[in-house]
Amino acid sequence: MLALIGRKVGMTQWFDEEGRAVPATVIHVEPSVVVQVRRPEVEGYAAIQLGHEAVPERKITKPLLGHFKRAGVEPRRHLYEVRVDDPGQFEVGQEIKVDIFAPGDVVDVTGTSKGRGFQGTIKRWDFSYRPKSHGHKWIKRPGTSGPMGLNKVMKGKKMPGHMGADRITVKRLMVLHVDPENNIMVVKGSVPGHKKGLLLIRKSHAQSETVSVG
C-alpha cells in the first residue's frame, strides 16, 4: 500500500460517460523522493521514508540537513513514512510520482480541516436554535450541561470551543483522472482543508466496485 503527499488545488466538476456532472477535487502531487529505506533487519519493520517539495538548505535544521546529505538527495520540506511490503524494490533517491494511482482506484485522503475559531454549540455540535419569539430570551445558548443532582459535568460534554483545524480523513474517494506530466490527480468529491493545504493520499482498502462514479 503506497501513499503520497500532495496539495489541494481546488474544486471543479467532471463528466462521466453518461454526461452527468460529478463534483471533483484537483490535487497537485509533486514527485516524492525516497530518503531512507527502513528494513526489517535494521529498523525492525519495512517502510520507506519519503521527502516532498524541495526547500533551500538554509530553511532546515543542520541535523536534518545531515540526514539529507547522507541520503544524497536535495533537502525537502516534508518527510513522511509509508509502510511497504517489500522494501527491496525501493532505493534511496528514487522518485515516486502520481502514476502509482490510476483512474478507477479508490483512495483515502487525509488533511487538516479549515479552522473555524471559537464556535458556539450550534455550529460546533449541531445543537438546535431556540425560538426567536414567543417570549424567549436566549436563542443560541447551550441549555443545561447535565442532570440535577449529579453535581458535576460529564466528561466529553459538548460545549462551545475551538472548532476545525482537525486531522480529517475522507475515505473511499474514486480517482477520476491522473496526469503524471503535470503531477495532477483528480478525485471525486471533496477533500478536507483549504486550497494549498497538505493532503496525504493513500490507496484505500475498499474495493473499487463498492464506489460508483455517478
Add this chain to the structure above:
Amino acid sequence: MGYDDLVRLVEAKFTTEKEIPEFRPGDVIRVHERIREGSRERTVVFEGVVLKRAGSGARSTVTVRKIAAGIGVERTFYLYSPSVQKIEVVKRSQKVRQARPFYLRRYTNIHHIK
C-alpha cells in the same frame, strides 16, 4: 503556474475537445442533446432563447427557454457535457442588451424577439 491555472489545465480535457459557437443572451439556439435509454441512444433537439450564461471553464452553463405546447420550459445545459453534442445558433438578437434578459419570459413566442 498558479493553482487556478492547474484547475483550468484539468478542465481542458473537456473544454478543448468541443467547439462552442459564439452566442449571447437573447439569441435563439438549438441544443443537440444525446439521451441514452437503456442501450438505445437518440438525439433530442431543444430550441429556444438564451436567458443566461453562467459559470466558467468546464462548469459553463446556458439556460434556454422555449414554449412547449403552450407552457414555458426552461432548461440549463452544461456546455461542455459530453451529452451536449452540438449547439447551433439560429438567430442573433439585435435588441437584447442585458446579460440576464429575464423579461423575455413575457414573450409567448420566442420568434417575436428581435
